[in-house]
Amino acid sequence: xxxxxxxxxxxxxxxxxxxxxxxxxxxxxxxxxxxxxxxxxxxxxxxxxxxxxxxxxxxxxxxxxxxxxxxxxxxxxxxxxxxxxxxxxxxxxxxxxxxxxxxxxxxxxxxxxxxxxxxxxxxxxxxxxxxxxxxxxxxxxxxxxxxxxxxxxxxxxxxxxxxxxxxxxxxxxxxxxxxxxxxxxxxxxxxxxxxxxxxxxxxxxxxxxxxxxxxxxxxxxxxxxxxxxxxxxxxxxxxxxxxxxxxxxxxxxxxxxxxxxxxxxxxxxxxxxxxxxxxxxxxxxxxxxxxxxxxxxxxxxxxxxxxxxxxxxxxxxxxxxxxxxxxxxxxxxxxxxxxxxxxxxxxxxxxxxxxxxxxxxxx
Amino acid sequence: xxxxxxxxxxxxxxxxxxxxxxxxxxxxxxxxxxxxxxxxxxxxxxxxxxxxxxxxxxxxxxxxxxxxxxxxxxxxxxxxxxxxxxxxxxxxxxxxxxxxxxxxxxxxxxxxxxxxxxxxxxxxxxxxxxxxxxxxxxxxxxxxxxxxxxxxxxxxxxxxxxxxxxxxxxxxxxxxxxxxxxxxxxxxxxxxxxxxxxxxxxxxxxxxxxxxxxxxxxxxxxxxxxxxxxxxxxxxxxxxxxxxxxxxxxxxxxxxxxxxxxxxxxxxxxxxxxxxxxxxxxxxxxxxxxxxxxxxxxxxxxxxxxxxxx
Numbered sequence: 001x002x003x004x005x006x007x008x009x010x011x012x013x014x015x016x017x018x019x020x021x022x023x024x025x026x027x028x029x030x031x032x033x034x035x036x037x038x039x040x041x042x043x044x045x046x047x048x049x050x051x052x053x054x055x056x057x058x059x060x061x062x063x064x065x066x067x068x069x070x071x072x073x074x075x076x077x078x079x080x081x082x083x084x085x086x087x088x089x090x091x092x093x094x095x096x097x098x099x100x101x102x103x104x105x106x107x108x109x110x111x112x113x114x115x116x117x118x119x120x121x122x123x124x125x126x127x128x129x130x131x132x133x134x135x136x137x138x139x140x141x142x143x144x145x146x147x148x149x150x151x152x153x154x155x156x157x158x159x160x161x162x163x164x165x166x167x168x169x170x171x172x173x174x175x176x177x178x179x180x181x182x183x184x185x186x187x188x189x190x191x192x193x194x195x196x197x198x199x200x201x202x203x204x205x206x207x208x209x210x211x212x213x214x215x216x217x218x219x220x221x222x223x224x225x226x227x228x229x230x231x232x233x234x235x236x237x238x239x240x241x242x243x244x245x246x247x248x249x250x251x252x253x254x255x256x257x258x259x260x261x262x263x264x265x266x267x268x269x270x271x272x273x274x275x276x277x278x279x280x281x282x283x284x285x286x287x288x289x290x291x292x293x294x295x296x297x298x299x300x301x302x303x304x305x306x307x308x309x310x311x312x313x314x315x316x317x318x319x320x321x322x323x324x325x326x327x328x329x330x331x332x333x334x335x336x337x338x339x340x341x342x343x344x345x346x347x348x349x350x351x352x353x354x355x356x357x358x359x360x361x362x363x
Numbered sequence: 364x365x366x367x368x369x370x371x372x373x374x375x376x377x378x379x380x381x382x383x384x385x386x387x388x389x390x391x392x393x394x395x396x397x398x399x400x401x402x403x404x405x406x407x408x409x410x411x412x413x414x415x416x417x418x419x420x421x422x423x424x425x426x427x428x429x430x431x432x433x434x435x436x437x438x439x440x441x442x443x444x445x446x447x448x449x450x451x452x453x454x455x456x457x458x459x460x461x462x463x464x465x466x467x468x469x470x471x472x473x474x475x476x477x478x479x480x481x482x483x484x485x486x487x488x489x490x491x492x493x494x495x496x497x498x499x500x501x502x503x504x505x506x507x508x509x510x511x512x513x514x515x516x517x518x519x520x521x522x523x524x525x526x527x528x529x530x531x532x533x534x535x536x537x538x539x540x541x542x543x544x545x546x547x548x549x550x551x552x553x554x555x556x557x558x559x560x561x562x563x564x565x566x567x568x569x570x571x572x573x574x575x576x577x578x579x580x581x582x583x584x585x586x587x588x589x590x591x592x593x594x595x596x597x598x599x600x601x602x603x604x605x606x607x608x609x610x611x612x613x614x615x616x617x618x619x620x621x622x623x624x625x626x627x628x629x630x631x632x633x634x635x636x637x638x639x640x641x642x643x644x645x646x647x648x649x650x651x652x653x654x655x656x657x658x659x660x661x662x663x664x665x666x667x668x669x670x671x672x673x
């Protein structure tokens with residue numbers, strides 16, 4: 001008589017293919033999980049999932065919206081991959097995005113009644129520097145004061161959002177705006193050029209693609225990239241090799257902050273065109289999931305940002321057509337990360353199904 | 364002058380009330396961390412506790428069921444974290460973040476129909492004494508039973524960790540899981556229990572917000588308190604009594620800034636609202652500067668994955 005037996009073995013040699021395959025398992029499980037949630041909420045799961053994952057991208061406009069949402073996610077996640085690869089837990093990208101948007105938006109407002117080709121580059125540069133400076137706070141506190149970067153970067157999210165709130169209500173609010181909590185509209189010269197007539201997709205996508213290329217180059221072709229990877233694998237080894245840990249921490253935070261700042265500036269100079277309270281639907285937090293789903297790999301992140309952007313779009317479509325609350329988007333995003341982490345089990349352990357003769361079991 | 368003194372009494376009473384969710388969540392997380400598990404999902408568990416407590420209150424009209432239910436929902440959601448980190452050996456930091464993102468989304472989804480429903484008045488104890496005794500009355504009396512529990516909790520936690528056998532087991536598992544395991548302690552089981560306990564306390568902390576402190580459901584109503592609670596555990600260098608002191612300081616800052624807003628202080632409201640978050644950073648910097656002290660008090664295996672070859 002044969003008895004199937006599951007045997008679990010630890011392994012250190014997970015094939016690379018499996019490493020990039022498990023995210024797909026996570027996505028499939030998330031879709032199944034989503035179907036169950038829709039069923040519990042009283043919707044036809046197949047129909048709901050169709051509205052969620054297919055309807056939003058079934059036309060050109062929808063596809064452009066997908067790219068529009070994927071752009072900031074991709075940019076931020078690329079930056080975060082530097083931090084996460086080197087074991088630095090910057091989870092305050094939302095704050096760096098906000099502060100970058102504040103600095104970039106401030107420059108755009110300086111030129112609100114002027115035109116000139118130099119304005120947009122200045123605004124973008126200001127946004128990147130803003131994000132970079134804001135990310136330097138947790139980095140400096142971590143390196144010189146031994147302070148936990150998770151908590152500091154997160155607290156700064158709340159601080160930056162309150163600062164933005166103060167600015168758009170107070171000193172920067174539109175003088176002709178009937179006290180709405182928003183600034184003036186930026187001039188055309190501070191707006192990202194649109195790629196196609198009638199679609200919202202803008203030139204910011206090239207920033208994201210450039211970031212992907214550049215990060216691939218830095219991570220895989222430079223000494224800095226090597227240091228980052230070694231520090232991530234083993235801090236002791238990195239120390240032994242004589243890497244300057246402090247400088248590296250500052251650098252990865254600066255890269256990540258600059259990327260988040262760029263994402264913020266891309267939003268306000270792209271689809272939004274001014275500063276107000278709601279410049280980001282938590283892109284900074286969601287990008288953490290994008291970074292993991294993309295396996296901290298630049299090209300993986302492109303793919304992951306499209307998948308996660310679809311959960312944003314799907315949530316909006318499902319809300320319009322089925323009155324499903326839009327927060328299902330966040331639930332989906334949380335589920336993706338749960339399932340991804342869970343499927344990592346397959347990387348560290350080999351699950352073997354053995355067929356043993358019954359009497360062999362005794363041994 | 365007598366008016367001033369009674370005002371200070373009321374002020375202290377309100378500081379105590381605002382520190383309750385921090386005490387509860389931080390005390391729960393403290394036990395979890397002492398067992399070597401870093402659960403960054405405090406914010407997510409609190410918000411789930413807040414909505415399930417409020418929803419159960421509306422559905423059953425029974426505050427006891429609401430409170431117990433909120434703790435249970437905290438346990439259930441922390442079970443996801445426990446299963447992932449303990450049984451599937453996932454990274455604590457990433458799993459905790461996922462729990463927070465998931466919890467915030469799920470709470471908003473579940474709470475959609477509960478926005479704008481007025482809460483119920485939560486019964487307070489000894490309300491007669493509160494009025495009749497000046498100064499001490501508003502400090503000691505007229506609070507909800509949850510507040511009294513919260514103020515006893517750090518002492519109970521301290522007793523549990525230092526004087527009981529189970530407390531010793533928890534500390535052993537956190538400081539040296541391998542030796543604990545060799546002693547025949549089921550490390551994974553102990554950690555599961557500590558995670559679920561942390562979930563229950565965070566659920567209760569959330570319910571305190573939605574049922575007692577500001578009795579209504581508002582999206583994202585925890586507003587970073589879960590993260591401040593996490594910071595408090597570091598601030599307290601994993602000592603329960605210091606959690607109480609820290610929570611009172613933060614409660615004080617929250618109340619202070621509300622009063623400054625109320626009397627029309629010339630500082631913009633947003634800067635005052637940012638005070639608790641800025642204070643958290645400053646306090647963390649001051650505490651963490653002495654890296655030796657932090658290292659000495661941190662549970663040695665905090666955040667590390669334990670795996671026993673079978």
